[in-house]
Amino acid sequence: MTNDLLFLPKPRQLIYLGGTISLLDKKLIILDGPAPQRLHFTAGRVKQALQKYAQVTWQISAGSVVPVEQIGLVINVGPTRANHPQGYTLTITTRGIYIIADTPAGAFYGALTLIQILQQSGSEIPLLHINDWPDFPNRGVMLDISRDKVPTMETLLKLVDLLASWKINQLQLYTEHTFAYQNHPEVWAGASPMTGEEILALNAYCRDRFIELVPNQNSFGHMRRWLSHDHYRHLAECPSGCDTGDPEWGYFEQPFTLCPEDPGSLSLVRSLMDELLPHFTSRQFNVGCDETVDLGRGRSQEVVAKRGKGRVYLDFLLKIYREVKARGFTMQFWGDIIMAYPDLVPELPRDVIALEWGYEADHPFDDHGAKFAASGIPFYVCPGTSSWNSIAGRTDNMVENLENAAKNGLRHGATGYLITDWGDNGHWQPLPVSYLGFAYGSALAWAREANQAQDVARITSTYAFGDPTGQTGRLAYDLGNVYRQAGFLTHNNSILFRILQETPADITAHQELTEAKLQNTWEHIDEIASALANVRSDHPEIDLIKREFTWMADMLRHACRRGIWALGKAEGQEDVNLRRQLAQESDKLVADFSEIWLARNRPGGLKDSQARLEKMGRDYDS
Numbered sequence: 112m113t114n115d116l117l118f119l120p121k122p123r124q125l126i127y128l129g130g131t132i133s134l135l136d137k138k139l140i141i142l143d144g145p146a147p148q149r150l151h152f153t154a155g156r157v158k159q160a161l162q163k164y165a166q167v168t169w170q171i172s173a174g175s176v177v178p179v180e181q182i183g184l185v186i187n188v189g190p191t192r193a194n195h196p197q198g199y200t201l202t203i204t205t206r207g208i209y210i211i212a213d214t215p216a217g218a219f220y221g222a223l224t225l226i227q228i229l230q231q232s233g234s235e236i237p238l239l240h241i242n243d244w245p246d247f248p249n250r251g252v253m254l255d256i257s258r259d260k261v262p263t264m265e266t267l268l269k270l271v272d273l274l275a276s277w278k279i280n281q282l283q284l285y286t287e288h289t290f291a292y293q294n295h296p297e298v299w300a301g302a303s304p305m306t307g308e309e310i311l312a313l314n315a316y317c318r319d320r321f322i323e324l325v326p327n328q329n330s331f332g333h334m335r336r337w338l339s340h341d342h343y344r345h346l347a348e349c350p351s352g353c354d355t356g357d358p359e360w361g362y363f364e365q366p367f368t369l370c371p372e373d374p375g376s377l378s379l380v381r382s383l384m385d386e387l388l389p390h391f392t393s394r395q396f397n398v399g400c401d402e403t404v405d406l407g408r409g410r411s412q413e414v415v416a417k418r419g420k421g422r423v424y425l426d427f428l429l430k431i432y433r434e435v436k437a438r439g440f441t442m443q444f445w446g447d448i449i450m451a452y453p454d455l456v457p458e459l460p461r462d463v464i465a466l467e468w469g470y471e472a473d474h475p476f477d478d479h480g481a482k483f484a485a486s487g488i489p490f491y492v493c494p495g496t497s498s499w500n501s502i503a504g505r506t507d508n509m510v511e512n513l514e515n516a517a518k519n520g521l522r523h524g525a526t527g528y529l530i531t532d533w534g535d536n537g538h539w540q541p542l543p544v545s546y547l548g549f550a551y552g553s554a555l556a557w558a559r560e561a562n563q564a565q566d567v568a569r570i571t572s573t574y575a576f577g578d579p580t581g582q583t584g585r586l587a588y589d590l591g592n593v594y595r596q597a598g599f600l601t602h603n604n605s606i607l608f609r610i611l612q613e614t615p616a617d618i619t620a621h622q623e624l625t626e627a628k629l630q631n632t633w634e635h636i637d638e639i640a641s642a643l644a645n646v647r648s649d650h651p652e653i654d655l656i657k658r659e660f661t662w663m664a665d666m667l668r669h670a671c672r673r674g675i676w677a678l679g680k681a682e683g684q685e686d687v688n689l690r691r692q693l694a695q696e697s698d699k700l701v702a703d704f705s706e707i708w709l710a711r712n713r714p715g716g717l718k719d720s721q722a723r724l725e726k727m728g729r730d731y732d733s
Contacts, residue, residue, distance in 0.1 A: 165233060459486065576656065
């Protein structure tokens with residue numbers, strides 16, 4: 112047995128002791144501690160792995176009053192056993208296997224590491240000693256379920272199992288309008304929302320796996336799905352939309368932000384809290400409050416002129432804080448707006464959690480983290496998967512963004528690491544695009560120093576795609592970098608994605624874009640996608656995963672051909688045959704997109720997302 116086991120995440124301290132032990136049938140898994148019942152789920156996961164990978168059946172028993180020769184595994188939990196609330200030691204000797212931890216959570220994490228050993232070694236496992244604990248006590252994933260995908264319960268439960276296996280211990284579902292508020296039915300009508308019953312079930316499922324399901328409801332900006340209804344429009348800062356005055360955001364045709372000076376705005380937020388929060392056992396609540404870009408452009412213009420935009424923002428944030436605290440929760444909020452007014456940061460209560468987010472490789476996590484740390488405000492670093500606005504991801508940016516957040520989060524004492532996964536502009540990317548970011552982010556959140564040099568493609572291939580050859584992970588990794596072949600980078604998206612969503616006139620405005628670069632990119636896509644024919648995996652969803660990657664490659668090829676067509680058209684040399692081919696391709700891409708969407712997600716939101724694809728297709732009409 113070689114000492115080359117692959118872990119996700121890799122333990123911080125691992126010593127191979129030399130040699131192996133053969134696992135025999137009909138041994139016992141002993142649960143030893145003051146509350147062995149709390150270890151039953153963990154032991155059950157190990158028992159399943161032993162049956163699957165080692166072909167042995169071990170029974171579970173509590174207490175230690177059994178013959179020593181019958182013991183195969185001891186899970187021992189008690190105070191000061193591992194000297195960290197989530198830490199564990201895992202020792203495999205010729206006498207047996209021992210997991211020692213301070214808490215049931217630590218024992219669970221030790222069991223997950225043992226399961227990865229069994230997965231690779233079968234019944235002949237190496238003798239070793241592992242001493243392990245996490246860098247960040249809170250290691251989370253935030254999934255956007257509001258723009259526009261709401262996953263099915265089956266998809267969510269599978270994702271929870273996947274993330275739990277990588278020692279993630281927090282999950283958030285970013286919500287604007289996709290919880291079925293019984294007092295506000297018109298807002299979520301047609302959106303296939305999460306129901307209260309589903310949240311209760313998901314909460315229980317997460318708890319078994321030591322994941323905290325944190326409630327999430329945006330409560331200030333990003334309220335368009337509410338304020339566009341006549342019943343709520345009067346609460347908007349700009350009821351008819353406005354020019355934001357920001358070149359990045361431009362003109363809003365619809366209302367976006369609550370008016371902080373309207374008492375009804377806080378009343379609405381109160382009603383959402385009162386209906387949403389009882390479904391969760393978590394005592395944290397993410398109220399959002401990011402990107403209030405139209406604040407001061409409408410009804411609060413006068414008060415903003417008198418008191419300043421930052422002050423008006425903070426005053427409303429503090430009102431929300433008091434409501435959250437009154438309900439016994441700790442408030443999380445996105446830190447982008449308050450960071451623009453650093454002189455106001457010290458006025459934040461010391462029992463809030465600021466979420467410092469940024470998705471480019473060079474985001475100033477160092478500078479912003481230092482400011483939050485100096486003020487005494489607890490904070491998380493929140494990088495992203497770089498999946499959105501991309502079709503197939505932006506791999507290199509993702510890797511650097513995740514590493515930047517981990518390094519500077521640890522430097523400045525961040526209490527959490529939250530991997531975000533968004534769905535901007537139609538949520539076109541399929542879920543497997545995000546697995547690279549989930550995997551590498553999970554590894555860095557657990558133990559950065561041990562994991563920063565991990566082969567991202569290989570660990571994702573093994574533990575997300577069920578392909579130990581590394582081929583599927585390499586396909587995902589390389590396809591996520593193909594946009595770079597076009598010759599220039601754009602902020603928070605890829606140029607190929609922009610080509611698919613922009614008009615032909617907008618496409619030609621990118622002066623760096625050339626037919627030669629697009630042709631080169633197209634050929635590179637063909638080269639990468641050819642590996643799909645050779646993918647081998649025992650993953651139960653491998654056929655769906657291959658269809659998703661095929662569609663992504665087709666979309667990226669289409670972007671190249673669309674760009675070539677648009678550039679030729681601008682020069683007065685339109686290729687009419689190419690336009691006709693693009694029209695036919697577009698119809699098929701739309702049909703395939705619908706099928707892929709419904710394989711993992713509810714129908715709500717599909718119409719809005721697909722409309723963007725149909726708009727692309729209309730450009731080819733003669």
